[in-house]
Amino acid sequence: MKLKFAAKASDLIGEKTDCLVVFANSNKRLPTAAASVNKATGGAITDLIKGGDLGTELGSHVLLHNPKGIAAKRLLIVFADKPKLGDRAFMGLAKDAVACCLTAGVNSYSLCLEDISVEDRCIQWQVRIFTETFIKATYRFDTYKSKKPPVPPAVKLTYMVAHKASVTAVKRGLAIGEAIGYGSSLARDLGNTPPNICNPSYLSKQAKAMARGEQSLSVKVLGEKEMDALGMHSLLSVGRGSVQPSQLIVMDYRGGKKGDAPHAIVGKGITFDSGGISLKPGASMDEMKYDMCGAAAVFGALQSVMALNLPINLVCVVAAAENMPSADASRPGDIVTSMSGKTIEILNTDAEGRLVLCDALTYVQKFKPKTIIDLATLTGAVIGALGNEASGLFSNDDGFAKTLINAGQLSGDRVWQLPLWDDYAKQLKSPFADIANLGGPGAGTITAACFLAEFVKDQTWAHLDIAGTAWIKGANKGATGTPVGLLTEYLMGL
Structure with a gap:
């Protein structure tokens, strides 16, 4: 209409x-x-x-x-x-x-x-x-x-x-x-597009289409060879089982003053998540096309920012991969080295979102951003904690967290802050690597955030777990566009 x-x-x-x-x-x-x-x-x-x-x-x-x-x-x-x-x-x-x-x-x-x-x-x-x-x-x-x-x-x-x-x-x-x-509509369109069409390369094409004719936006896409050269073996491990090549999509919006440090948003773009070797149950697996809704929201927020001509600099990074089982797929027990140099023991290949995000978070720091927000349909555990009414919020800066809480209240994309205590981070210890990608059955959404926090030690950072709010289940299932409103509200406030 x-x-x-x-x-x-x-x-x-x-x-x-x-x-x-x-x-x-x-x-x-x-x-x-x-x-x-x-x-x-x-x-x-x-x-x-x-x-x-x-x-x-x-x-x-x-x-x-x-x-x-x-x-x-x-x-x-x-x-x-x-x-x-x-x-x-x-x-x-x-x-x-x-x-x-x-x-x-x-x-x-x-x-x-x-x-x-x-x-x-x-x-x-x-x-x-x-x-x-x-x-x-x-x-x-x-x-x-x-x-x-x-x-x-x-x-x-x-x-x-x-x-x-x-x-x-x-x-x-x-x-x-x-x-x-309309930014939310774009995010919904991307989320609802079937995974045989919306793969990492499709997302790259969407990014390039957004930049066409736009002087304020430039797009760079890193393929698997470029990521391998940068040491992004954590991200690459996720897509090993798929015929679809993994990609890192970098969208650089320059609406602010030249030389001003940008803000950054990073989105999880798992275009389909079978769980890999740690295969998910078949029921409702079709909904795993929504595992790229974090990336979709990054696209939607960027479109909103461009429509409003916001006078800010903004770097948007999408870590895009497809998580499939195959003879070459990552296995539980594998150890990979991330771009940061940290080694990761993969205990469960279905805890893949954090594996792509940690390399994306390391990469975006080369832009020296003032703040970083990552958003991901990261854990089912957040639904057990908050249901479908709010997204989980984690941050290493309480002032930054309050700003995002207020943006969520104004926009209707509400968030609730959960702790990032060292007590939880201990659950990620590995006897064989620097860190494990799973923290056990308890506090799953918190330990996932603690994992990401290890890669942003010196940054003002927040993580939004949107697994409970990014799409609606049932007969009228579909992507919601969350949290485009929160992101745009926050960026307008800058």
Whole structure:
């Protein structure tokens, strides 16, 4: 579905649109926009409230056809629960309101968000969230269907404000919402693409396509020979069993001042994870195409940064490989040498994400970045700890961690910080190598993070384990685009 967005200062009563959306609550005094529409329609909104037709739950709604007294063809009244909402409540309201709009099935909507007050959040943030929500709700992935559904006509969403002074803030919120929304869509597209198509070389082609015609972005792809010369034998060990060559994709965005140290984001790009010799169970193995969702989010965040022309320098690195069993695949008990020089005993070939990330983390340090964030669908253990509601956050800098927690709260991509204590790192000791790639059955998500921490000792670094948030299971399975919003929010804050 093609979407068009606009912002303007105008009178709601005379707005010619297929559907006018207003928000009401159960207070005796209606908010400004709802009150003016209520007056023009002869008390239609208050009649619905008094009669109990509107409901009293956040997001409950009534759609009126051909309302008298206003120019709109339809009037959608959405219940906003109370005059001041928390940010999570507003995100829920936006989701409900968008669902109501799409049910109406028309081509143009106009709405006023000024009636809704959100604690510690401005109109720019509200517009951004609503725009992201609309884009995400209309996302479809039908590329590989032989019979595609008909393409619906373009839909236009116009944000109405009472005063021209608010238009600038609304337009900025709209620009941010579009950048993050479409960045998330790119991440979802990459995650949903089947693994027989989305392999390491496919990701390299996507990176080069992004850089085409963009002066601020350069792309370099390291093949297996280049990585071997650099000593990246940990990363290379993962792809040994696959016919698909492993690749390290480096996307260098230069939007800031020349000479300024960049920030870095590193993504795990395992385009399919069979587990290797430590083979996974067959049930739901198709979902292991999502093991590159960390890499997908790096692509999505970079697209958002470029859309917003952020004045920063940013290095994005994707460690891309396919983990398959074969006669040449890595075995449990193998010892490999990483780019850092540390030797690693492979106890389980299904703990492969950390093996590609450690070399990528070592490589990105040659850019002397101010900060490094890596993100990966790293462990099933994080789902046992946090479920599907939050990503696991680890950092060697508590101030940096707090910044990312705040970015997660603002964007809706929430994270929860877990410890990086030396007590856990002891579980990674090996009698034969410098470190083992597995820390035993307990605290699996923590020991995985402790493994990565060994390779970023002198860096301001954070790790996001997104295994519980990167995709949805079940009949409506699909990639979510998490955490493009968090990354973009953090990078905007720089």
